[in-house]
Amino acid sequence: MKKLWLIFAQTTTVGLAVWFLVSVLKPEMLTHSPSVPAVVTMREKAVVPASAPATLSYSPAVKRAMPAVVNIYTAKEVKTPRPLIYNDPIFRRFFGDRLGEEPAQKASSLGSGVIVSDKGYIVTNNHVVESADEIEVALADGRTIEAKIIGTDPDTDLAVIQIPIEKLPVISFGDAEKAQIGDVVLAIGNPFGVGQTVTMGIISALGRSELGINTFENFIQTDAAVNPGNSGGALIDTNGSLLGINTAIYSKSGGSLGIGFAIPVATVRQVMDAIIKNGSVTRGWLGVEVQDITPELAASFKLKEARGALIAGVVRDGPADQAGIKPGDVLLALNGKEITTSSAMLNQIAASNPGEGVEIRVLHRGKQTTLQAKMGKRPKLNNR
Numbered sequence: 001m002k003k004l005w006l007i008f009a010q011t012t013t014v015g016l017a018v019w020f021l022v023s024v025l026k027p028e029m030l031t032h033s034p035s036v037p038a039v040v041t042m043r044e045k046a047v048v049p050a051s052a053p054a055t056l057s058y059s060p061a062v063k064r065a066m067p068a069v070v071n072i073y074t075a076k077e078v079k080t081p082r083p084l085i086y087n088d089p090i091f092r093r094f095f096g097d098r099l100g101e102e103p104a105q106k107a108s109s110l111g112s113g114v115i116v117s118d119k120g121y122i123v124t125n126n127h128v129v130e131s132a133d134e135i136e137v138a139l140a141d142g143r144t145i146e147a148k149i150i151g152t153d154p155d156t157d158l159a160v161i162q163i164p165i166e167k168l169p170v171i172s173f174g175d176a177e178k179a180q181i182g183d184v185v186l187a188i189g190n191p192f193g194v195g196q197t198v199t200m201g202i203i204s205a206l207g208r209s210e211l212g213i214n215t216f217e218n219f220i221q222t223d224a225a226v227n228p229g230n231s232g233g234a235l236i237d238t239n240g241s242l243l244g245i246n247t248a249i250y251s252k253s254g255g256s257l258g259i260g261f262a263i264p265v266a267t268v269r270q271v272m273d274a275i276i277k278n279g280s281v282t283r284g285w286l287g288v289e290v291q292d293i294t295p296e297l298a299a300s301f302k303l304k305e306a307r308g309a310l311i312a313g314v315v316r317d318g319p320a321d322q323a324g325i326k327p328g329d330v331l332l333a334l335n336g337k338e339i340t341t342s343s344a345m346l347n348q349i350a351a352s353n354p355g356e357g358v359e360i361r362v363l364h365r366g367k368q369t370t371l372q373a374k375m376g377k378r379p380k381l382n383n384r
Contacts, residue, residue: 064240067169074132112189112233124232151275174241189233209343226260284352285378287318323373
C-alpha cells in the first residue's frame, strides 16, 4: 500500500511539473478553441491569348497599290498679250519692231495617275493633261519619264497617257458595284506637290450626279482627304484594289473639306479600253432633252413614284424622233432596265453602241407603250 501511494505521489509531482513548464513556455497549448476552417481566396487567372491580335493597319493594301500610282507634271506655253499701246502707229513709229514678241512663259501644273497596263498605259484626269505641251511622269521608284497622250474623254474627265517602259507595276481593279456606304477607302496621290501621300476615309455616298462637274456623272463620294494634286490618283479599297479615280472636291478654300468625288472603276475601265483601242470614246445617242420627274410631275402623270425621265425636247430626225417619241412622254425603261433619273438615262444611252437597236418603254398620254429605236452616234460638242 505504501509503495502504491509513493508511485501516485511521484506521478502527480511529475504531472504538475510538466503542466507548470507548459503553462510558462507554451501557454497557447493549454487554450482550447473550436477548429475554424482556413479561408482560401481564389483569384481567377487572367486568360492571355496565345498570340495577341496585330494592330489594325492598311499597310498591306497601300504596299500593293502605291507602286502603281504616279505623279504627273505638265507644262504649257502661255503667251502674255502686249498692251494695246504697242499696236498704236505713233508708238511703233518711234520704237519700230525692236520690242519684238512678248516671250512665251511656261505654266506648270501637277496631278496624279494610275498605271493600268504593264505596257505603260496610265489613266488620269483630262484636266490634268489638257492642252499640255510637256508631260512628265514620276514613278514611285524615283524614275522620271516623258509621256504622250493616247486619248482623252472630256465628257467623263478621263485621259490615257503612255510612257515607253514595260513591265511596270499595275493596279488591280476592284468592283465598285459591291462597294457600300461606310466602307473604308484610301486615296493615293500627290497633294500640293509634296510627294506621294495616302489618306483614309469612308465612302460617304454612291451615284452622285447632277453636280455640274462632267457631262456623265456617277461619282463615289468620300471624306478621304483629297487636295489639288490628287486629281487622277487612285481611290482604293482595303485590299488595295482600284475603286475609282479621284477627280474633284467640293471646297470654297481650295483645300479638302471632307467632300471628294471619284469616277467609279466601271466607267474608268470602259473609257480606258475605248481610248486604248480606238484613241477616243464613241457613245450612243438618242436625240432627246430630258429632265427629272418631280413628285408634282409624278402626281400629274399619275405615276406611283417619282421615277423616270420626262422628254422635254426631241431632235428632229434623230433616233428618238424616228422611233415616235414625243415631247411630254415619260421614258420609263430602256432595254428592260428601269430608268430612275434623267442622269441615269443619259449614262445608259451613252453606254450603248451606235447602230444598236434598243427597246424603249414610255408613258404616252397616260398609256404605257413600247417603241423600237436605233441608237445614233453622240455628236461632239463645239466646246470639246
